[in-house]
Amino acid sequence: MDSRVFGFSLTIGILVSLNVFTQPVRKRVDALRINQHITIDGKLDEAEWVNASEANGFIQHEPYNGAAPSEKTSVRVLFDNSALYIGARLYDSNPSLIYRELGQRDNNSLKSDLFSVFISPYNDGINYSEFIVSASGVQTDIKITGENESKSWDAVWTSEVSFDGQGWVVEMKIPYSALRFTKGSIQNWGINFGRMIKRYNEWSSWNFIDKSISGVVSQSGELTGVNGINPPIRLSLSPYISGYADKLPDSKKVDYKLSGGLDLKYGINEAFTLDMTLIPDFGQVKADDKILNLSPFEVQYSEQRPFFTEGTELFNKGGIFYSRRVGAKPYSFYAIESLIDTTKERIEDNPNETKMINATKISGRTSGGFGIGFFNAMTSNAFATITDTLGNSRKIMTQGFTNYNMIVLDQTLKNNSNVSLANTHLYRPEGHYTANVTATDFTLRDRSNRYAISGVGSLSQIFNDSTTRGFKSNIELAKTSGNFQFEVGNNIESKNYNPNDMGFLQNPNEFSSWVELEYNVFKPFWKLLNLNSSVMYFHQSLYEPRSFTSSFIFLNFRTTTFKRNYTIGINAEIQPVDIIDFYLPRKNGYQVILPNRSSFRLFGSPDYRKSFVVDHGINLWFADQMSQKGIGFNLSPRIRFNDKLFVIYKINLQFDYNEIGQVNEIGGAVYVGKRDIVTLENMINAQYTFNEKAFINLNIRHYWKGYEFSKFYLLSKDGTMSATSPIDGYNNNTNFFDVFLDYKWNFAPGSVLSVVWKNSIALSKDKIEYDYLKNFKDVWNTPQTNSISFKLLYYLDYHMLKKQR
Numbered sequence: 001m002d003s004r005v006f007g008f009s010l011t012i013g014i015l016v017s018l019n020v021f022t023q024p025v026r027k028r029v030d031a032l033r034i035n036q037h038i039t040i041d042g043k044l045d046e047a048e049w050v051n052a053s054e055a056n057g058f059i060q061h062e063p064y065n066g067a068a069p070s071e072k073t074s075v076r077v078l079f080d081n082s083a084l085y086i087g088a089r090l091y092d093s094n095p096s097l098i099y100r101e102l103g104q105r106d107n108n109s110l111k112s113d114l115f116s117v118f119i120s121p122y123n124d125g126i127n128y129s130e131f132i133v134s135a136s137g138v139q140t141d142i143k144i145t146g147e148n149e150s151k152s153w154d155a156v157w158t159s160e161v162s163f164d165g166q167g168w169v170v171e172m173k174i175p176y177s178a179l180r181f182t183k184g185s186i187q188n189w190g191i192n193f194g195r196m197i198k199r200y201n202e203w204s205s206w207n208f209i210d211k212s213i214s215g216v217v218s219q220s221g222e223l224t225g226v227n228g229i230n231p232p233i234r235l236s237l238s239p240y241i242s243g244y245a246d247k248l249p250d251s252k253k254v255d256y257k258l259s260g261g262l263d264l265k266y267g268i269n270e271a272f273t274l275d276m277t278l279i280p281d282f283g284q285v286k287a288d289d290k291i292l293n294l295s296p297f298e299v300q301y302s303e304q305r306p307f308f309t310e311g312t313e314l315f316n317k318g319g320i321f322y323s324r325r326v327g328a329k330p331y332s333f334y335a336i337e338s339l340i341d342t343t344k345e346r347i348e349d350n351p352n353e354t355k356m357i358n359a360t361k362i363s364g365r366t367s368g369g370f371g372i373g374f375f376n377a378m379t380s381n382a383f384a385t386i387t388d389t390l391g392n393s394r395k396i397m398t399q400g401f402t403n404y405n406m407i408v409l410d411q412t413l414k415n416n417s418n419v420s421l422a423n424t425h426l427y428r429p430e431g432h433y434t435a436n437v438t439a440t441d442f443t444l445r446d447r448s449n450r451y452a453i454s455g456v457g458s459l460s461q462i463f464n465d466s467t468t469r470g471f472k473s474n475i476e477l478a479k480t481s482g483n484f485q486f487e488v489g490n491n492i493e494s495k496n497y498n499p500n501d502m503g504f505l506q507n508p509n510e511f512s513s514w515v516e517l518e519y520n521v522f523k524p525f526w527k528l529l530n531l532n533s534s535v536m537y538f539h540q541s542l543y544e545p546r547s548f549t550s551s552f553i554f555l556n557f558r559t560t561t562f563k564r565n566y567t568i569g570i571n572a573e574i575q576p577v578d579i580i581d582f583y584l585p586r587k588n589g590y591q592v593i594l595p596n597r598s599s600f601r602l603f604g605s606p607d608y609r610k611s612f613v614v615d616h617g618i619n620l621w622f623a624d625q626m627s628q629k630g631i632g633f634n635l636s637p638r639i640r641f642n643d644k645l646f647v648i649y650k651i652n653l654q655f656d657y658n659e660i661g662q663v664n665e666i667g668g669a670v671y672v673g674k675r676d677i678v679t680l681e682n683m684i685n686a687q688y689t690f691n692e693k694a695f696i697n698l699n700i701r702h703y704w705k706g707y708e709f710s711k712f713y714l715l716s717k718d719g720t721m722s723a724t725s726p727i728d729g730y731n732n733n734t735n736f737f738d739v740f741l742d743y744k745w746n747f748a749p750g751s752v753l754s755v756v757w758k759n760s761i762a763l764s765k766d767k768i769e770y771d772y773l774k775n776f777k778d779v780w781n782t783p784q785t786n787s788i789s790f791k792l793l794y795y796l797d798y799h800m801l802k803k804q805r
Helices: 003-016 047-051 313-319 333-339 772-780 798-804
Strands: 028-030 059-062 073-079 083-091 114-120 127-134 139-145 148-150 158-164 167-175 186-197 202-205 221-227 235-247 255-267 272-278 345-349 356-365 370-379 382-388 393-399 402-413 417-428 433-445 451-463 467-479 484-493 510-521 528-541 548-561 567-574 579-581 592-594 597-605 612-623 629-640 645-666 669-691 694-715 721-724 732-748 751-765 785-793
Touching: 028 073, 047 073, 073 186, 083 114, 083 186, 114 167, 127 158, 127 167, 148 313, 313 356, 313 370, 313 402, 313 417, 313 433, 313 451, 333 382, 333 393, 645 694, 694 772, 732 772, 751 772
Parallel strands: 028 221
Antiparallel strands: 059 202, 073 083, 083 167, 114 127, 114 186, 127 139, 139 148, 158 167, 186 202, 186 221, 235 255, 235 785, 255 272, 272 356, 345 382, 356 370, 370 402, 382 393, 402 417, 417 433, 433 451, 451 467, 467 484, 484 510, 510 528, 528 548, 548 567, 548 579, 567 597, 579 592, 597 612, 612 629, 629 645, 645 669, 669 694, 694 721, 694 732, 732 751, 751 785
């Protein structure tokens, strides 16, 4: 690895650490120890609430940062040996106008007033847990690490709300099992309280959060007075039973399956937690929104399996872990057809995912800010079943047993800074295949949180018949606070850098640099609530050989009007010179020269407090050669019928003309062509919420994409294209149709009953069909995959069971 990069990183880091700005004074509130039982009913009628210290004097964050809020808020904190209690009186001069929309858990964007609590037992300004209660009683919990947050974390805690002539009241009980803290006679925790008055779009906080300073949780107050408590035994079991009725497109029978498993959480000590899933079942997870990918790069889909989304903030360090690799499609899935005699044999079954045996993770952080994360998962052998004309069957292995491991070490530093070391290790005994990636990253901030420097360095190693090594380095220097901000950076990925056995990288062999200037106005002025604008210049080359590929100028502008709360923005991307694309041909040594182009996008979003609004946008692009151009639009009506029923419809339509795309490699020669592309996506999402514990959710999506070549070219290695005669069979028309219907009932804390119906259709042809209704009809008449399932998960906590004895 280039030592100059690390030398530069070290020098800048030392310079940044010399900044001597001071931090603002933090508010403090004392917690009161209690010995009496507190009933969580939203009433605050126990005498202990009156005796507790009051946290008041909230200050606006939005829209007038630093101004007094329109309504008064009072918060008090109690504690005993098992839990922290939060009681909030949210005064309102007109209680009948308090918004109270219902919704599913972890939806804090409801048309509802909110109250939130940020808690950091380590008081490090980086790691926080946020607990939110809406005026309709809907809970949201969020795990926050620096500027990253995850709603996938679900703690078990209780809350209730009530209303009277003075406003509304929130009462919360947060068991210590939902928090992580160390032993100590006296505990000083980071804490802040927030309130959203939705009809004013006004958010205020107890400890002032200055919008011109980067970071929200780092600007919290302190909770004092908590003493004589010990971290509890954290042990919980979540056994489940599930049942499936599945019908595949090529089968007339329905397959039935009944299974069970167990999720376990165990607090190894006060800092670290073991999470384990035995015989995992992810069959009820919503399917990916599949697309027809015309690029030479892999599509990255989001993770939706609960085990891989909960408590994974440490595993994001270094950027080398992509959890979708675990249990993914077998690596020889597409090779099966080439391994059989298609005149005598057919593929009876070829599973498109590997079966996970179990998965385990250990994570936590000490009082000194030292975090450790460990992850392990194993998948079993995957086989394709082949049947010949005589009815004989045989199996071909598509992927052998695989062991996935990751370990992360992370140390928080002063001024919300951190440094970490991460390693991923994959081992597959079949072929003695090993892939290892080690990465270190750091972020250093000055005392005022105005300047930061961050960097990543990683090394990939693949051991098979030979050894392949590659590296990556990234360095960024930024001003992160104030109206004027900037960032300069450099990224290097060597030709052989490959983290993709457990990570995700679309293409290596990159040397890129950029500079971004940003100007923000955080306080209302004239008729505007805020303003965000930026300009960036980006320059990219291959790392080896150092050949220019592209340069871009990005322009962004976004603002929200004060009176109507209407957000409008424009994005522009200008490529001043031709692009040299080394990946589009999909063959080493070849390149395509694409004409410089410009693209623009204009979008608008009305005030979501209204019952009916329409998000909208339009985009266009054009190149200065080959008559290349494109235009598209998107519309998204949102209808709120009442506080229980909410429907969103989205349509995205895009036309691209004369785009250059790869045709194929034929007889060693590479062919490309001009093609017209049409993409149409329709989506409907309907949610009906019975109460704060039960809801039904419907998602319907139809995706259609087709393209047709008009001209064909023989590509030379230097990028020269020579016109050739038409080549048949390379047009395409693809449809995906999916239905996902999900009912959930949280019948007890941490316990869920869910019923899911999934329907999936895929249809692809080599001739484009421009008639949309004909596309839809063809899809409807195509064999479908249907699945109906139920899952019952029951939460068992050690302390709950102990009390029942």
